[in-house]
Amino acid sequence: MAHVDAQNEEAQVALEVVLADGPQYDTFEGPEKLLEVWFGPMDDEQIDGTTKSGLRTVARAVWDEMLSLVKCQVLNVISNEHFDAYLLSESSMFVWNGRLILKTCGTTTLLKAVPMLVKVANGVGLDLITQLFYSRKRFLFPEKQIVPHGSFSHEVQYLDELFDNGSAYVMGKLNDEHWYLYMTGIL
Secondary structure, three states, X not given: OHHHHHHHHHHHXXXXXXXXXXXXOOOOOOOOEEEEEEEEOOOHHHHHOOOOOHHHHOOHHHHHHHHHHHOOOEEEEEEOOOOEEEEEOXXXXXXXXXXXXXXXXXXXXXXXXXXXXXXXXXXXOOOEEEEEEEEEEOOOOHHHOOOOOOOHHHHHHHHHHHOOOEEEEEEXXXXXXEEEEEEEOXX
């Protein structure tokens, strides 16, 4: 019985140390950053998506290079007749002939992919961005984010330098949970 009491006392002392010093672990930023970009021009066959064209013809090495800018990597890829799904170390990417959705979490630098994505799309004949959406929930630890993701105003400034017709919105309570959205029209 004395052995059990000694273990309980040691556990209690360890708990008191942790509570006194605060948590001794790294934090993880859970809210995802989401980028969705629609490109054109596309004919009916490309829009239907049953034939690989446009973004779906981009080599894996090119996507790997773009994702290295984001600070994540491809773990697996599966495809069907309509799109390719990439499992990433920090979430996922979905590629259609003329649309891309990239979702990342943690301290990734998702917006750093945008300039290269535009060049890649131009390289496969998609010279027009018909819609661009970037959104995210309020960060739990904004001070741990890497530029330009430290604040929504920095993200908007970054995107405004790339696009002429962007609009930024905040949805929800500013003093509580809220969602940020940046979007463009046809560029």
